[in-house]
Amino acid sequence: MPEFVLTVARFGFLILLWIFVFTVVGVIRRDLFAGGRSKSIVASPRGVGGAVLQGRPAKAKRGKAARQLVVTAGQLAGTRITLGEAPIAIGRAEDSTLVITDDFASARHARLVPREGQWFVEDLGSTNGTYLDRGKVSGPTPVPLGVPIRIGRTSLELRP
Amino acid sequence: MSRIRQWKTRRNAELGLLAFAMLLVAAFGATVEANQFDEIRPNFWVPAALIGILFLGLHVVVRFTAPFADPVLLPAVALINGIGVAFLRRLDIARAIANDEPVPGFFAETGGRQLAWTLLSLILAAVLLLLLRDHKVISRYAYTLGLVGIVLMMIPAVLPSSISEVNGAKLWIRLGSVSIQPGEFAKLALVSFFAYYLVRKREVLSLASHRFLGIDFPRGRDLGPVLTVWLFSLLVLVFEKDLGTALLYFGLFVVTLYVATERSSWLIIGLVLFFGGVYVAYLLGAAIGGPFANFYDRAELWLDPFSQENYTRESGNSYQLVQGLLGLGTGGLFGTGPGAGSPGKVPEVRTDFIFAGLGEEIGLFGLAALLVIYLLIVERGLHAALAVRDSFGKLVAGGLAFTLGLQVFVILGGITGLIPLTGQTTPFLSAGGSSLMANWLLIAMLLRISDAARRPANSIAERTSGPKKAPTQLHGAMTEVIKP
Secondary structure: OOOOHHHHHHHHHHHHHHHHHHHHHHHHHHHHHOOOOOOOOOOOOOOOOOOOOOOOOOOOOOOOOOOOEEEEEEEOOOOEOOOOOEEEEEOOOOOOEEEEEOOOOOOEEEEEEEEEOOOEEEEEOOOOOOOOEEEEEEOEEEEOOOOOOOOOEEEEEEEE | HHHHHHOOOOHHHHHHHHHHHHHHHHHHHHHHHHHHHOOOOOOOOOHHHHOOOHHHHHHHHHHHOOOOOOOHHHHHHHHHHHHHEEEHHHHHHHHHHHOOOOOOOOOOHHHHHHHHHHEEEEEEEHHHHHHHHOHHHHHHHHHHHHHHHHHHHHHHHHHHHHHHEEEOOEOOOOEEEEEEEEHHHHHHHHHHHHHHHHHHHHHHHHOOOEEEEEEEEEEEEHHHHHHHHHHHHHHHHHOOOOOOHHHHHHHHHHHHHHHOOHHHHHHHHHHHHHHHHHHHHHHHHHOHHHHHHHHHHHHHHOOOOOHHHHHHHOOOOOOHHHHHHHHHHHHOOOOOOOOOHHHHHOOOOOOOEEEHHHHHHHHHHHHHHHHHHHHHHHHHHHHHHHHOOOOOHHHHHHHHHHHHHHHHHHHHHHHHHHOOOOOOOOOOOOOOOOHHHHHHHHHHHHHHHHHHHOOOOHHHHHHHHHHHHHHHOOOOOOOOOEEO
């Protein structure tokens, strides 16, 4: 066998070996980015248009009823809750309406209660406190639209 | 829902990669023939085709029993296994030429035996995939498996040396011409048991603790299982005279513990215990010898393999290690080419030192590729562990993948002089049935778990009617939680 053929075989094998490695990596890569899980498996909410999803300027408006509670920051960012007549419990406890897995949140941290069309936020004796915009919530406080409620690292807003 | 089409099984990608891997094995065989016979014989492709048919069989089984399994695991392992068989055949050919014997047949000698072992291993793997449709079933037999694991681990230690000792390490059961390494199978049983035990205990292990130097340390009584396993692994070290196996069992438990509790303090405790234990064993070996002498000798060889004293010692000298290192050095960056080196000069080149022999012929460049493939196999295992939904599956997959990686580290570290050399098999590469069978069973388990992890079936039903949806129904129809 001529030396040339042997050299080609020797390096050819090594090159093929590395091509195999990169092909495998390519398959893994396609696997990683194939199909975003669960994005569209949950149906889009009733009566919520795309415009609302984009987030409005945080401007307090009176007179308009709040229809949604939106998480704007924290681990659950993007979660929305359609508001009804029932109060909303927020905390780390499993039976809360909005379960926050945040080190700075208490098991039963705060509660949102509707009264005659206006939502009130109420701190339930949490360790680290609930803040409405920059003020600490001590008693039931009316929540205007678009004003952030802060609980630990999580931030919530009422939206029409 | 049209979205279902997105869930690809990717079985065709697996088939394609498998064909590529067999092409590589055939290329290896052809290069060997070109170097050894000075010609490529017309039937050079037969060994690659034979082993390819075996893997194709397993691929078909996977297609039907685990359609969503990871597409990379099988071809990657097949490549390493195939190259192992081809390299063993290359050693047979070289020996036949040196002794002026006819070229061995495809089913003869070490290469042929390894082919037969591969067949047997793949049958075992296929049977496991067929019988075990859900990995959670294993947890029912966890305590039985734990007992089986400890018994398998301890058998060689209590057997007389004439039956169980090979090259100073008591890891074997030798009956006539057949020898079994029960420790290889013990790994699988122990992983399952550890996973089950830790799933049950993870709460108490991860919650009850006191803080010291900024690290959460577990309570004394929770340390019990770790100390027990530590003691067991030291017993293995002493009675089976094998550091690698001890490291494997102990590392396995500590890592499973770490995965279960997410607390790095376990890793620190584990490392301190292991290195402390090894150092004490070394000191004891220097001072009193006895059961520790073997380990002390190995450590001495590791510290200075090239010294005159260590090289020329009567028994247990550093000849093996030096020949292996010289082989790797001869190979250099690109190797001599498959079939062009002289791996026959390295002792135990078929088993422990196969990486040194292979390294001479494919060089650092080729060895690095093989190591990356090992890395990818481990990564896929860990990926399955991350993706699977039940904690038991997570721990089993994580533990198995880690064991594989640790074993490659122990043997490769040994032959390259990074850690004291201990006789571990190189997974899928070394000649030997026990190791091949146990490791293929391990891969079958990983395939099963990755299938569970990637399977979309019922996930839509689960999401709409399963318990996860429950909180949204608590507050009546008007309140619904919509995740991004």
